[in-house]
Amino acid sequence: MKLTPEQARTLIEAQHPDPFSVLGLHGGEVVALVPGADRVWALGDAEVELTEVVPGIFAGEWGEPSYRLRAQNAQATWDFDDPYAFAPVLGAMDEYLIGEGTHKRLWEKLGAHAITHQGVAGVHFAVWAPNARRVSVVGEFNFWDGRHHQMRRLGATGVWEIFVPGIHEGALYKYELLDASGKVLPLKADPVGFGAEHPPAQASVVRKLGLHRFGDGAWCGTRAQAQERHAPISIYEVHLGSWVRVWDEGGRPLSYHELAEKLVDYVCDMGFTHIELLPITEHPFDGSWGYQPIGLYAPTIRHGRPEEFAEFVDAAHKRGLGVILDWVPGHFPTDDHGLKEFDGTALYEHADPKEGFHQDWNTLIYNYGRREVSNYLLANALFWLEEYHLDGLRVDAVASMLYRDYSRAAGEWVPNKYGGRENLEAIEFLKAMNAASYGGAPGIMTVAEESTAFPGVTMPVHEGGLGFGYKWNMGWMNDSLRYFARDPIYRKHHHNELTFASSYAFSENFILPISHDEVVHGKGSMLGKMPGDDPEKFANLRAFYAFQWAHPGKKLLFMGQEFGQWSEWSHERELDWYLLNDPRHAGMRNLVRDLNRLYRETPALHWGDCDPGGFSWSAADDAEASVYVFERHAPGSEPVVIAANLTPVERTYRIGLPQGGHWVEILNTDSGHYGGENRGNLGAVEAETFTQSHRDYSAEVYLPPLSVVMFAPHSN
Incomplete structure (x- = not known):
């Protein structure tokens, strides 16, 4: 026997530093790791029973170039392909680009991919965990036992991989990691997983990409004209889980398939040009509205499978609607199954909480200066634009990314290398993301939710700007809402609140947003903000919307506000659609529909928005x-x-x-x-x-x- 008992012990205890160097076929000997088996055979032209070295480890001489395994215990006998008989899937160029942090199509190499490798069907798993002592993929297919599929480390990149034969699309899985000291970490979801279980369950799910055949070539070929600064852009912002519920089925949200019909029909009827989705990247907590994502590469299963989300996007495109995704590269939650201390170290985040922790949101901050982390996020932007044909990304909380002292008191933040407050690494990441997005997906647009006067947000990168296509005009929004909330008798003293925005209206390419943020957390609904008795409230809100649509800047309105919902928005229930039985609310919706029609059809109302x-x-x-x-x-x-x-x-x-x-x-x-x-x-x-x-x-x-x-x- 070439395998020593000590080697066998470290293998079965999942402590061996390089299991692929021992397991499999080496020098005429097969070494098999089969925890739970009493007997194991190597199968080929011959059949050889292997010797049990320690419980779960079997070895024996083998003279053929390939083999399968047969295992037996008191309950069953089963034949299978040995995962340690397969060569690496990732090549040297992949290793080089991943290590360099320049692999723009990272999702094609990391994550879980159902493939055929060396003539055998199975799933290839790959994950970045450079400081882990050992990484195993676990799931129902191996009883969530990290001894079964210990992964191969590829060179110095920190990427671990394994091909697991015999499992298929739909399999549940996570990663089991040992940190550098040998401590077993909480099981981790796949950072590049394409699917996940229904929350509160936390496992990743093997999902195939590209199952939906898009038919939106006509739209994609002309969307550059539909999204440029002289075009009419009117955006309906939607939280998919609370737009409409199916109450005769327990109040469930609509599926992507249902949304492809109902939501697309509604938005077309209302005359909006775009749908903007609050984040549909997989997230564990409904109350975060998607803004604390765990699965950046997975459309949430709450509404269906990935190919069904693709169907929704395709349906919108076929009706001439653009689809924008709220994208969150600014922070991530502290859930143990997420990116937090992924390999036992502050891998994706900063180790120092002065740089790596958002006090306001109890979330972690990406380390944008680490090339692999920047690559992970940049590739994610391209993933949504390329794989799902999305027309734009609205980047959340850009101000929190740009400034190291964002919402921090003196002494609670770390200055940049020049002693300043700007987050130079985040700035470079945003520039790179915008350059890659516009270069890789022609005709798309990126939008910054940026609440400060940071210069050049919508200036091209090659001219020194951040490279966004548009920026939310938070100043206009705050001044306008403050003005319209005043009793009209006092408005003459605050006349400049509506005129001031014109002094900077063309300093950036602006969108005028009335978003979900303005109708939650005690702020009241748009109708509820208006002063006066009920008829005056309706009149004020009608005037506000017409002023918004007439003012320079693209338009954005959050769902429910188009018909004057009285109550604040809640993610836990659907909109108050019954209000449309009241002619005043139906009239408000008629106004928004006509404003959109006029805006689209009248060049003077949209050409000079920017x-x-x-x-x-x-x-x-x-x-x-x-x-x-x-x-x-x-x-x-x-x-x-x-x-x-x-x-x-x-x-x-x-x-x-x-x-x-x-x-x-x-x-x-x-x-x-x-x-x-x-x-x-x-x-x-x-x-x-x-x-x-x-x-x-x-x-x-x-x-x-x-x-x-x-x-x-x-x-x-």
Whole structure:
């Protein structure tokens, strides 16, 4: 026997530093690790019973180039392929790129892949754990016993791999790791797993990619034009689990298959151009809304399998809708089965909590300066864009990534190498992510949720910027909500809260967001924020939406706010759809639908969202009346003039007009169709040759109380 009892003991105790160097066929001897077996045979042209060296380890001479194994105990006899008879799957170039941190298609090599290797079907597992003493893949297929499938370490990369024959798509698995001292760590989910069990269960699931055949070539070929800064972009933000529930089936959320019909139909009917999904990356806690993900490479099983999510995206594309994913590279949860101290060390996170722990969210922070971690995240961005044809990524909590002192007091953060507060490593990661995303998936867009004045967020990387396509305009959102929440009697003292945004509206490519963050945690719903009695609340909110759609910047509205939901959003129940039986709520939805239609069909309302040539004030300083008048323009198209009366007083008001003729009232938020009182201008006004607001033409118009009215020349 070439195998020594000491070697056998370390193998069965899963303590051998290199099990592949002993197990399998070496020098005419087969060594088999079969815990739980009483007898084992090598099978080929011959059949040889192997000798038990220690319980679970069997060895014997073998003269053929290949073999299978047969094992027997008191309960059963079974034949199987020995996982230690297979050569590595990953090649030298993969090792080199992974070690260098430049493998942009990392998901094709790490994770669990159902493949045929050396003519045998099975699953190849690979995971990065450079400081582990031993890594095993465990699952139902080996009784969750880490002795069975001890993995092979590949060189100095820190990647461990094994091909396990005979298991298939749908198998549950985790990784069992020993840290450098030999301590067994909590079982870990796969950082590059493509599927997971239904929470609160925590195992990863072997899932095949590419099972859905996309038919969205036409959309993908033209989406660059649909997502550029002069295009109309109006986004419906959705939490899939609480949009609609199936109450006759226990209140379950809709499946991806159902959403591909119901949600896509609804968003198309409402005239939005995009659906933005709160994170659907797998997450253990419903109450995190997906913002504390464990499975960055897995669409949540709450709504179905990966190919069903792909079906949903494809269905949206076939109807001309873009799909944006909220993506969270800013932090990750402390759950033991996640990335926390993955191999017994601070592998993905910083070891120092001053750099690696978010106090606000009780979450960990990625170490963006570690090349393998940066590679892991960058490849994840490309994964969603390439594998699922997503049209954009909205990056959550960018400000927390950019600044080392984010939400930290003096002494609670570590300065950068220059002594500053900027997180230089995160900045470089974001630049690399944007460059790779735009380069690897033409026509996509990336969006930053960034709440500070960090310069150049939407400036191209080659010009020194971060490289995002768009940025949420948090300043506009805060100022506008603060203004509209005021009693109208006081608004004249805060007139600049609506005019100030125009001073920086074109410093970045902005999206105007009314997101889920504005209707939770005691903030009230949009309708609930409005002052006055119920009719005034509805009138104020109608005026707010029209002001938002008329103001420069792309649009975003969170689900339920389009029909004026009274209550705050809760992830635990569906939206209050019954409110649509009330004409006031149905009217609010009619308004949002018409705003989207006007916005899409009228170049002046969208061409200049990110271009100063598309906007000008006509009356910006009438604080006493709380009236605002401005114009929107587009090259080669008729202008639109917008007038807002934000007091509960009806007014006859002279507005300047950029040209003479017949001006049609193309929208009036006081229309009865929207739940208003049907007060207006009888459909149109005539321009007079009378100078007003530096315009040669003007007209006296009727402005209903708490309203926004839009006018366009008759030819429009």
